[in-house]
Amino acid sequence: MPKPVNSVLPVVLLGCGGVGRQLLHHIVSCRPLHAKQGVAIRVVGVADSSSLLVADDVHSSGFDDALLTNICDAKSAGSPLSSLLGQGPCQLFKNPEANVKVIDTATVLGRSTGLVLVDCSATYDTVGMLKHAVDHGCCVVLANKKPLTGAYEDFENLVSNFRRIRFESTVGAGLPVIASVTRIIASGDPISRIVGSLSGTLGYVMSELEDGKKISEIVKTAKSLGYTEPDPRDDLGGMDVARKALILARLLGQRISMEDINVESLYPRELGPDVMSTNDFLESGLVQLDKSMEERVKAASLKGNVIRYVCEIGSAGCQVGLRELPKDSPLGRLRGSDNVNRHRRTQVISKVEVYSRCYESSPLVIQGAGAGNDTTAAGVLADILDLQDLFQKTA
Numbered sequence: 001m002p003k004p005v006n007s008v009l010p011v012v013l014l015g016c017g018g019v020g021r022q023l024l025h026h027i028v029s030c031r032p033l034h035a036k037q038g039v040a041i042r043v044v045g046v047a048d049s050s051s052l053l054v055a056d057d058v059h060s061s062g063f064d065d066a067l068l069t070n071i072c073d074a075k076s077a078g079s080p081l082s083s084l085l086g087q088g089p090c091q092l093f094k095n096p097e098a099n100v101k102v103i104d105t106a107t108v109l110g111r112s113t114g115l116v117l118v119d120c121s122a123t124y125d126t127v128g129m130l131k132h133a134v135d136h137g138c139c140v141v142l143a144n145k146k147p148l149t150g151a152y153e154d155f156e157n158l159v160s161n162f163r164r165i166r167f168e169s170t171v172g173a174g175l176p177v178i179a180s181v182t183r184i185i186a187s188g189d190p191i192s193r194i195v196g197s198l199s200g201t202l203g204y205v206m207s208e209l210e211d212g213k214k215i216s217e218i219v220k221t222a223k224s225l226g227y228t229e230p231d232p233r234d235d236l237g238g239m240d241v242a243r244k245a246l247i248l249a250r251l252l253g254q255r256i257s258m259e260d261i262n263v264e265s266l267y268p269r270e271l272g273p274d275v276m277s278t279n280d281f282l283e284s285g286l287v288q289l290d291k292s293m294e295e296r297v298k299a300a301s302l303k304g305n306v307i308r309y310v311c312e313i314g315s316a317g318c319q320v321g322l323r324e325l326p327k328d329s330p331l332g333r334l335r336g337s338d339n340v341n342r343h344r345r346t347q348v349i350s351k352v353e354v355y356s357r358c359y360e361s362s363p364l365v366i367q368g369a370g371a372g373n374d375t376t377a378a379g380v381l382a383d384i385l386d387l388q389d390l391f392q393k394t395a
């Protein structure tokens, strides 16, 4: 028997790629569960890089589940959001009007029902909308790391109202890294060090290299499985790990920026985004890394070692880069594989160790799948639901 609805959460979704679409699927499939809990998520707008599809009356109705599913199907097929017009009471705004409409919606709903602005894009361009939303009493949920890793003032502004922002999926996808770190900080237990393997993609890449596969093939598979960033060079160049490290370091109170982090890249400047497109990198650039990566992994293996991309945050600052580690060390052992229908499957395991006064000789360890659209979207959904107490039933 469903409970009466206690909380209605209006949502505008920025970004309808792998993670955003999976989030819409989770929202639709979790309706019965949410109904039992007395909570309802009402999606009132969905934006991509060029436009925003928004409900005619954001105060009282959102997109129905048929429209949400059609949005996912259309975006998967490469069709624009405009192809959905006429399938429900909604309007389309193209950029730059789309951004203005998001800001208007946040202003209006911030004064009445409230709004959760969910960022599943991979751009810095959303930061203005997010800050406006927070300033106008709305909530913000992020899978996108960029708004928290640009100017320190933006980070400060966004997290200044900690009760209204959630960003669990920015570090370790669905793993409870941010929640654990913030709980330790709140308890007054000083965190001295965080060490980990924070890239699901690079964990996967290293495991597959150890099995003799070529990095050019591995990265394409990782991209098709939804593990990589939209441009996999963000993973291979260490920037994605550096962003996660920066978010954690800033949470620990360090007023640092990306320039303060030493980042080691797996690819040379000649294969960088200023020189070639993502497609050219995947088609002709990546293959140039095959030999050197194979040799590096083999050389380590001859010494009984493996290569891992490690992130370390401490009082001396942040570092992210390749380390040669004994095979049987805690991070060296991090290469899960299992058999599904007799096919071996390498997992995208991430692992974080948190050292503090309470967790000094025995660190708090968080480990599990650290990338993928499904687990990331699940983390985003859990973040949205975590805000339900701030929303009340509307008509």
Ligand SMILES: NC(=O)C1=CN([C@@H]2O[C@H](COP(=O)(O)OP(=O)(O)OC[C@H]3O[C@@H](n4cnc5c(N)ncnc54)[C@H](OP(=O)(O)O)[C@@H]3O)[C@@H](O)[C@H]2O)C=CC1
Pocket: 014, 015, 016, 017, 018, 019, 020, 047, 048, 049, 050, 120, 121, 122, 123, 125, 126, 143, 144, 145, 146, 169, 170, 171, 172, 173, 226, 227, 228, 229, 230, 370, 371, 372, 373, 376
């Ligand atoms: N995959 C994973 O395992 C994890 C991903 N994340 C983060 O999730 C985010 C999304 O990743 P993913 O879904 O793979 O990326 P995709 O490239 O698949 O999707 C990005 C989406 O953002 C849209 N977009 C681009 N610019 C804007 C804008 N200005 N306003 C609104 N939407 C915009 C794109 O539009 P268009 O469709 O028009 O191109 C696209 O729909 C990234 O920030 C990533 O770092 C975080 C943790 C784990």
Ligand SMILES: N[C@@H](CC=O)C(=O)O
Pocket: 170, 171, 172, 173, 198, 199, 200, 201, 202, 227, 228, 229, 235, 240, 370, 371, 372
């Ligand atoms: N590309 C990232 C996704 C999660 O942030 C990774 O591989 O860890």
